[in-house]
Amino acid sequence: EAQVTQNPRYLITVTGKKLTVTCSQNMNHEYMSWYRQDPGLGLRQIYYSMNVEVTDKGDVPEGYKVSRKEKRNFPLILESPSPNQTSLYFCASSPLPSGRSYNEQFFGPGTRLTVL
């Protein structure tokens, strides 16, 4: 089954304790992206990647890191989490758009993170 998986689905942690949220897709997509969703603020892009070893900042990259060492994986790293990073996080992937084309993004199920 074609899908985007995220782990963990739920996480409660404490301020300053490094954590990684994994994202994996089995559709051979070049493009992957991380979003956070907060009430009243909609979806905001954190980082995105056009291909292996190519990453770029979205609108809210502060406090986050990503890496893209393999095509299928795009982990989100919080080196020193803070309470304002409590949010619902989504990973998404799509084929790499060419020119003015658009390819729908496929979203993972989400990771609900609470930082105390």
Add this chain to the structure above:
Amino acid sequence: GQSLEQPSEVTAVEGAIVQINCTYQTSGFYGLSWYQQHDGGAPTFLSYNGLDGLEETGRFSSFLSRSDSYGYLLLQELQMKDSASYFCAVTFGGNNRKLIWGLGTSLAVNP
């Protein structure tokens, strides 16, 4: 700055037609897309407009007018299962594949 505006809430009845508008204060984008999200779920793709005009996909249609800086999603023959949040998003292309999202419109479909 870049921003998209959508109504926060819309209410309609089963079988009706509803239009969700998305107005934007941005330029230079490739196109406008629409996603649906049920409570607690992941967003799912509905429609995309790369060019001005109407795109139709079953009960859902989407429209874009760059000259008027707005687009809309039209949902016909509403069903209870259409109760969800709907987001518009603009895509900036080239090597920069950033997306800017609207805050979403919560649609309640009543019997």
